[in-house]
Amino acid sequence: MRIVEVDPTSCVACRNCEYACAFKQTGDFDTKDSNIRVNFYPEERVCIPWTCVHCGEGWCMEVCPAGAILRNPETGAVEIDANRCAGCKMCLLACPSGSIHFDKVELVSKKCDLCGGDPACVKFCTSGALQFVEEEEAYSFRRESLDNKLKRLFGLNKRGS
C-alpha cells in the first residue's frame, strides 16, 4: 500500500498540509480539524509533520469497542466509520503517536483516511516533504542522501567543474 512519507528535513512548517486537510474535512482552515499536524520547535529549528501511519497492527482498530475502525481493502488505510463510532475515545487513548483527534461538534473520533488514495496533504505540500509512496520504497531518500554524502567524501568533489 502507499503511505504518506514524511521528511522533517524538508518541512518548513508552512502548514499547507494542515490547511488542505482541514479544508477537505470541513471546507475551512481550522487546523484543529486537520488529520495531519505540524509541530515547529523554534529553538531547535525542527519542523515535524506527523499523521497516522496506518499501523500494520493498529491498536486503535483492535481496541475500538464499537468495531468502528476498519482497514480499507483498497487503500490499506485504517479508517473510522463515523456512523459506528460512539465517541468513547478509547482510540485516542490507544494511539501512541496522538494521531487521532476528537471532533467536539460531531462527537466522534477522526483520523486520516488517506483521502481515499489521493491525499490532499501531499498534493499541497509545497516543499515536497510529504510524498505518497509505496511502503516498501518509503524513506529510500535517506539512503540516497547517505550515498550522496559518501560519493562526496570518497573523492568526487569536483571543484571548478
Place this chain on the structure above:
Amino acid sequence: MQIVIIGNSAAGLSALSRFRSIDQESQITLVSAESATAYSRVLLPYYLRRKIPHEKLFIRRPEDYERLSVKTVFGVEVRHVDPESHTLTLEDGRTIGFDRLLIATGSRPLLPPVEGLAGANVYHLWTLSDTEQLDSLFRPGRRVLVIGSGFIALQAAWVAQQRGLKVAVFELLPRIMPTVLDERAAALLHQKIEEHGVEVRVGIHTEAVERTIKGVLRVQTKGHPPLEVDLIIVGAGVRPNTELLDGSPVKTDRGIPVNEYMETNVPGIYAAGDVARGPTAFGETHQTHALWPTAVEHGRIAGANMAGQRAPYQGSLNMNVTEMFGITVASMGKFVKDEGLTSHVIDETGQSRYVKIILREGIPIGAVALGGAEDTVILGRLRPWIRNQRRLPDVGGFLEGRYLLPRQVA
C-alpha cells in the same frame, strides 16, 4: 485441532480473530451463556443515554462467524470443565470436546451484603439485558440511587441524569472513584457531578433497603435520614465467572491466574479477560484489570498461543477513558499512590482540567487526566513510555506536545 472458546465478548472475540489469522484449519466452537449477538459492553451507557441507536451496540453479525468458520452455541451456560477427558458439559447436558480451551467468561457485578438490597427494583448496568430493562424504567422525574462510584456506577448516574431522572450517588469511601482518582481529581469530578444536579455523598454506609407498599425503596444509612427512591443501580465491583471450574483441577483464586502466555495451570487451557488474573506492565504476575483494552490484549495473546505461536504478553497496562458530566476522565497505569514518587501536575481545576503524570526515578508509571479530548491524547502518547519504561526528563515539554515518539527524547 478442536478449539473451544467460552465467551462472546472482548477477550473471546479478540482470541478468535487472532487464532484464525494464524490457523485457518482447526475447528472452532464458540460458546456463550448470553443469547444476544455480540455487543460492546463499553457502549451500553451510550445506548442508554440515547447517544447511539440499539443496532450500533452489536459488534459481530452471524456472517462474521461464518467467514471465520466458527460454530456458535449461544444462550447456553457451561456447567463443568473436565480437563482430563478434554470435555466440557453444557447446562442442557451436551458435551463438547476440545484440544485447546479458552475461558473468557468475564465477570459479573457484585451485590454488597446490604440487608434488603437483593430484590425488586435493584439493578446493575452490566449486560445488554440490564440495559434494556433500565431503558424501560428510566422516566423523567423518577428517582434513582446509584451505589458505588467507579466507572460503571458514575456512568449509570450520568446516563440517568441525562434521561431526566433525579439522581443520588452513595460512595462508602471518603472520595469518589477512590481506586481511580487522587484527592484533587476526585474533588474536581465531584464538583462537576454536583453541578449537574446529582447529589453525591461520600463516606456513607448503606445499612438497609426497605420496600414500601407502593414499591418505593427506602434506603437507610448511618447518621442520615432515609432516602426514598424508585430504583437502585449498584455499581460496586465485579466478580469473575469461575463457577464452571469448581471441582476441576484448574486453579482459581479470585479469578483464574494465568502466565504471560495466558496459560492456566492446566496445559491446553487458557483464560483471558475479566475472568483472568494475568501479568501487568509493572511486573506483577497476577492482577485482574477488568477493562476492555486489557481483555482485547489478553484475547490476542491467548489466540496466538493457542495457534502455536509462543507469544508472551508484555503485561496489561490498565487504561480507561469515559466521558461524563461534561468532562473526560482518562487514566493509565499507577497514579493514585504517589508517596516517594515524583508527580507532574497541571492543576487547572478552575477550568475543569487536571492532568497528573507520576514518575519513578524519571520513568513515567501512570497518569490521570480530567479535561477534554486533547488530554486523553496526552495519555495515549505517554503509553509507549510507560510500557517501555523509558526515561522522560522533559515532562513539561511532553505536555506541550513535544516528543511525538519516544525516540525524540534527547
Place this chain on the structure above:
Amino acid sequence: MPERETVQTLCRMCDDRCAINVYLEDGKIVDIDGYKEHPWNRGRLCVKARAAVDMVYHPERLLKPLKRTKRGFEEIPLQQALDEIAERLLAIKDKHGARSISIWKGEAIGFAQEEDMARRFVHALGSPNYFSNDSMCYNGRYFGYRLVEGAWPIPDYENSRCMVLWGANPPHAHPNMTQMIMRARKTGAKLIVVDPRMSAIARQADLHAALKPGTDGALALGLIQQLIETQGFDREFVEHYTVGFAELAEYAKAFSPEKVEEQTGVAAVVVRELARTMAVAAPRVAVYVGNGPEHHENGINNIRAVACLDAILGALDREGGNRLAEGFKANRLTLYDKIPLEHLAPIGADRFPVLYGFRQECHTMTGMNTILSGEPYPIRAMILTAANPALTNPNTLKVREALGSLDLFVVRDLFMTPTAELADYVLPAASFLERVELHTHAKYQLVTMTRKILKFPDVQDEYQFWHDLAHRLGIGEYFPWNDETELTGWILEPTDISLERAAAHPEGIEHTPIHYRKWEKEPLNTPSGKVEFSSQYLKDLGYPALPEYKPPAYLESPDSDYPFVLITGARKLIYYHSRFRNINRFRTAIPGPEVELHPDDAAALGAADGDSIRITSRIGSVEVPAKIKSAVEILPGTLQMTHGWKEANVNLLTHDDRFDPISGFPLMKAVEVRVEKV
C-alpha cells in the same frame, strides 16, 4: 454525477504561476489541483490555487462598471463607462497635455504582455508616465544584478552545492521554489539563509545569518573579503571576464569578519564559516536575493555587493550557479523605439535616471507629490489596473490624498479595494481564469499559454479594455487585434511556436534550450561586456563606481525618540500583498494583522500576546495586536509587521521621502519607530 471537464492553465494567485487542472461541471469551476505534467511545479500547489474557485465567484466580486455619483457608486453600462472615460481623458489631454495622463499597473495583472499593453497605451497616447508596482519591487534586484552582470540571473538550485537565500522566503513568497531547494538539499547541497528574522525557509537553513536590517552590503563585502583573503575565488574568471576587481578587493579589505560583526551583528566566526561554505561549494553556488534587501536607502549597493559574489565564486552562468536566462524572442508591444518620449520628462526620471533608463518606469512616490503640487507639470488623470497603492504604497495618507485629488481616476479590479474607493470609475476586471496570455518560466525557458475558462458579461480582460478605450481616443491603430487570442498570436509570430502549438501543450514548450557559460562566446549586457565590480555608467551619473556600503540611518544616526527598527512586508503564504483577505477560510488560518516582537521587548513593554501595541514613526502611527515570537525568531529591538491589512495599515508609518538614490526604492524595512503598549 455530473460530467466533469478538465482544463489546464496556469495559476496566478501569486507570481509563481504553477500549472493547474481546473475542473468544471456544467461550465462552473468546481475544483482546482496541480497539473503533474508541467515541469515547473510538477503537480504541487499551495492552498491559494484552490481558493481561486472561491475568488472568481465571490459575492463581493465586481461584475458591473461603477461610477461615482453624489449618492455613492452606481452601476452604469460598460459602453457608457468607456465613452465617459474617453471623453474626460480627451478633455484633460486638451487642457493639460497628454503627459498629464498616467497609467499605474499593479502586480496582480502580472508582467509580460499585460504590462506591455499598459505601457503601449500610455505611450500611444503621448504620455511617458507609466507607473507600476516595480517602483518598489523587483527593480532593486534587477538593477543591482544588471549593473554587475548585465541581467538578473536565475539560480540553478538543483545542480548546486550551496544555495544562498538572501532576504527571500520562498515558502511564503514563491512557494514552488521550496521544492527545488529541498530537492537540492537531498543531494547534499547546503542552505544558507541571510535574514534578520527566522523566516520559514530559515527553519531548514544549515547556516542562518540573522543580520541587522539594512546591513546586507557589509556582510556581502565581508564575504568578498574572506573569499579573496582565503584564495577562495575564481582567479581565472575574475581575470578574464571582470573589470574593477583590484578596486573592489581594495575596498573590501576594510570588511574584516570582526568589522562585519560590529556592523551586522553576525558573529565573525559565522562570517568565516559562510565564506568557507561557499568557497568549498564553488562554482556551484546559487544565490537568490529577495525583496528584503531592496527596501533600504542603501539597497542597490547592498545588492550589487551580493551580485559580485557570482563572479567571485565563478558561479555566473554555470551549472549549479546563477544562470543568465535567454529571453523568449517574441514580438514586444512596447513603443519605446517607435515613439520615444524621454524628452517629456517622465516623472522621476531626472531624480532616478537608472529607473527610467533601465526600465522606462516612472517613480510612484514622486508621482504622488507631482499630483498634489502640479510640479514640474500637472498629472491630472490616472488609469490604474490591478494595484492597491492606497494600502500598499508608503505613506498611505499622502497616496489617498493624491489619488483622491485627480480630475479623473479610473480603477480596474476584481474587488472594491481602498484604492478603488477613491476612483471616479471602477471597472470590473478579468481574473487569470478569464484571460489568454503567455507566461515564461525563465528557469526552464518554457513558454505556456493560459486558457480563458470563464467569461462574465461586462467584465473585460485587459486587452479588451485598452482596445476599446484606444479606439475612442484615436489611437486604435495601436490596438488592431480583435481580442487577446489574436494579440497573443501576433506576439508569437516571430517564434517557432504557433497559437495552435501553444494551445496543444499546456505543459509548456521550451522556447530556447538552456546553455551555460555563454560569456565564453558573447559579451555580457554591461557597457564593458564584462562583469562590472566597478561601474563607469554609475560613476558618470554621479554615483560611486563601487558598491560602497553606507550603514542604514538607524545605525549611523540613531534617534532616541525612535529607538526601535521596524521591518515591514514579510510575506504570508495565503495573503499575497493586500489580496485574499475576503476568503473566509484564510481568515480562520490567519485572522488579522499583528506585529512581531522579541519576547524581551514585549516584557519591557509589559505586553502579552494579543495586546494592542501602538507603533509611531516620523510619518504616522498605527495600533496593532502584538505577536510575541520566540527569542530566536526575531532580533531584539526589531519588529516586523506585514502589509496589506485595512485594519492595521503599516503604510501609515512608512516613508515616501527616503529612498535608495539609484533605484528610488522607499525605505520600508528599517523604519525608525517608537513602541508602546496601548
